[in-house]
Amino acid sequence: MTVTIRDVARLAGVSVATVSRVLNASAPVRDETRTRVLQVAKELRFAPNSAARSLSRQRAGALGVILPDLYGEFFSELLRGIDQEAQRAHHSLLVSSSHHDSRGIGAAVRAMRGRVDGLMVMAPDVSGPSLAEVLPHGVPTVLLNGPEVDADVYEITVDNFGGARDMTRHLIAVGHERIAFIAGAERNHEASERERGYLAALHEAGRGAEPSLNVRGDFTEDGGWRGAIALLALADRPSAIFAANDAMAVGALSALREAGLSVPDDVAVVGFDDIPIARFLNPPLTSVRVGIAALGERAASVLLAALAERSPPGRPPRRAVFPAELVIRDSCGATAGPPRHPARRRARSERALSNPS
Amino acid sequence: MTVTIRDVARLAGVSVATVSRVLNASAPVRDETRTRVLQVAKELRFAPNSAARSLSRQRAGALGVILPDLYGEFFSELLRGIDQEAQRAHHSLLVSSSHHDSRGIGAAVRAMRGRVDGLMVMAPDVSGPSLAEVLPHGVPTVLLNGPEVDADVYEITVDNFGGARDMTRHLIAVGHERIAFIAGAERNHEASERERGYLAALHEAGRGAEPSLNVRGDFTEDGGWRGAIALLALADRPSAIFAANDAMAVGALSALREAGLSVPDDVAVVGFDDIPIARFLNPPLTSVRVGIAALGERAASVLLAALAERSPPGRPPRRAVFPAELVIRDSCGATAGPPRHPARRRARSERALSNPS
């Protein structure tokens, strides 16, 4: 049915070994033989079976990606970065999402056994110990934005704490008195880090954290919308809303608009992540730039590097922290009024403040 | 190094065949033997090598997805739908993106040979014939939103033409005189279908298509932004802008805001795709709902069904067209003014007009 290397060998009048050598350029072959083999291979539209190849070399030429979700611009950006780097190194990508608990992650990990050479796991909802339990032995692994884990893995994290703290500092500096926070999902590592940053900035400014201004969200637009509605219902309305990610900021903007409030004049709104769409929102969203695609690229490149050096297994894993820097746009009220000259305005409002942490 | 089925067999004191039978429940095994094997397997954290398994069964348990790009909410939604359906059927997903030409697609297809049982290919930038050339033989394939192709494949398409025509009709019905269009990328099948729909509606209304009102975009926010800027520079400004996808509509909204124009009062803006964020924009974006995730789910389910019936190869492939229906929100000016009661307003403005085509 399907054409194998044997068919090519037979028709070219050589052994399968020779065909393999030609196709992989793994050993010298007489010129005339080579062209004949290539000719036959092309005629037959031969493509080697990757499963067989993976088995024979002990190497799949693919990377696995395990994500908690696939909803929204964040994950597509991340995946885009990963894919870009993987493709550069001629590796395929195995993607599996909607894994929120360690059981699901474990299942995904096991399903990937033998199909991938390395793993990138994003599991902000799972605790360190239970994650360590399901991670594979002997497969190089990069953990993304997760808790610290006691296992032989690489960890790449965004400075969630620092970013959130800087953003809150900025809001304070601009003069906001009542700064509300729409937090992320419960038991989510990123969510709690960002919340911690928010609280730390309030604390260092000598302000108490008012519980009613800290509402729980879930990282979705709808969650942000509901959070904003709840905040607007307060007797003493906040003057600024810090959403723990951009998706929720989008929802909050929408809620404020529906309530007939102006942003930033009545209420300031800021987010976190700086997803690509943030600068195109109305008003353009002040956010914390994460460099999502770059993060993905970096994760893939770390993994590929680990793969290249034939994995000395005892090597101590490294934990890298990606900086998170403020991007000031209009939604926080820190820039000038409505623009006259779009091009210039864009340039000015796009200026990024470097993260002092 | 890694633990194989042999290790399990040895430690459990049985043959590899028995271990396999236990793990796959593929044949009766004495109860005591079974528990012993399972015990050992768990102790050793044994996970079967998928490559070997794929090779032995002639079946990989995975689906391939080939995409032109991974930027923006559209693709993450599509992928989300695909992944959901694939996971339901216990299949993994192999993803490869940034394939705009047939050469790249061909390479991706070949790389997937043996790793996947079926293929989903989205290739709006490639012509039918050159696509047919690189598609694999003997691997069930679903083509997404592409041109009609002369090959043994399934095709699932959105009613790009009908959706764009209906949207244009709607704008005409609402009273817009000068309706501009920001088209998609050149030589892109979806782009040209949507443009065709726009032109058809103008034509049937007895209006000529004014070339200056039809500018080229590229399906990105920036493209939409530039397109809108170009349209605003016209001596006789359009009263409505129809962007060929939502990302460009977002860019257009941003440009209009920067120009100090109000949407929809000064200019109406509408999009296509109804990405999840569309309803949260400011103003909420009137668009053509595509049901992106559902489209992905459907593609995966068609593929899985084809796989299940052991592929009778001569069967005539089917072409299915997904409906595209208008979603009227505020950005086209067809709804009432600023709301007082967010909840009710949301419900009303979300009403979808069913597609009469």
Next chain:
DNA sequence: CGCGGTGATGAAAACGTTTTCACGGGGAGA
């Protein structure tokens, strides 16, 4: 009491590659 069936198992043959090993045949150097 013999016989067919079935339940539980193991040995071994696939699956399609890559890679090791072996083997000629030539040169080059002694």
Next chain:
DNA sequence: TCTCCCCGTGAAAACGTTTTCATCACCGCG
């Protein structure tokens, strides 16, 4: 002229599963 080495090639052994085929014991039935 002899030896050594390298080039080009083929046979065969991996790689880790699943699955077929055989074997054996046992049970129920005639």
